Amino acid sequence: QEANALAVVDLASAEVSDLLPLGTVDHSQVGSGIDPSDRDDAVNIRTVPLNGIPMPDAIAAYSAAGQDYVVTANEGDAREWGDYVEAQRVKNLGDDGTLPLCEDAAAAGLTGDSDLGRLEVTIADGLNADGTCYSELYTFGTRSFSIYSADGERVFDSGQALEEITAAAVPEGF
Numbered sequence: 001q002e003a004n005a006l007a008v009v010d011l012a013s014a015e016v017s018d019l020l021p022l023g024t025v026d027h028s029q030v031g032s033g034i035d036p037s038d039r040d041d042a043v044n045i046r047t048v049p050l051n052g053i054p055m056p057d058a059i060a061a062y063s064a065a066g067q068d069y070v071v072t073a074n075e076g077d078a079r080e081w082g083d084y085v086e087a088q089r090v091k092n093l094g095d096d097g098t099l100p101l102c103e104d105a106a107a108a109g110l111t112g113d114s115d116l117g118r119l120e121v122t123i124a125d126g127l128n129a130d131g132t133c134y135s136e137l138y139t140f141g142t143r144s145f146s147i148y149s150a151d152g153e154r155v156f157d158s159g160q161a162l163e164e165i166t167a168a169a170v171p172e173g174f
Contacts, residue, residue: 020152049106076141
């Protein structure tokens with residue numbers, strides 16, 4: 001769950017023959033929006049300048065029309081080892097020794113609780129070229145499921161559909 005790749009394993013020899021990175025989902029693209037705030041008392045699914053790291057929680061495989069596919073539930077989870085804590089709320093970037101959000105970052109004006117402020121992002125990715133601030137934000141999971149071909153190419157992502165379905169079915173719990 002803290003990983004973002006699929007390993008291709010030869011079960012007979014117990015050898016890993018390939019590692020297939022799962023990439024990211026760009027939540028600024030139409031159809032891949034999210035509702036990033038749990039404190040705005042509204043359903044507000046929208047595009048935001050944020051990248052989601054799939055980090056599957058569950059994986060299954062199936063075959064259709066002679067092709068093999070892998071389906072992933074893209075929940076995501078932060079890593080913690082001893083004193084290392086990867087997750088940081090957007091509004092707290094720059095506090096307690098973490099680097100800040102760059103002033104010219106696309107998300108710079110979205111750090112309030114009703115925007116991206118309460119969303120947890122990784123402090124391991126997204127730094128600018130000189131490593132002084134975060135120019136991009138990466139969050140854990142994508143709030144979607146994906147389908148990949150056997151060689152690791154993403155052929156489908158549900159985008160914001162799961163959020164829309166949840167909001168329609170249980171708006172008071174969204």
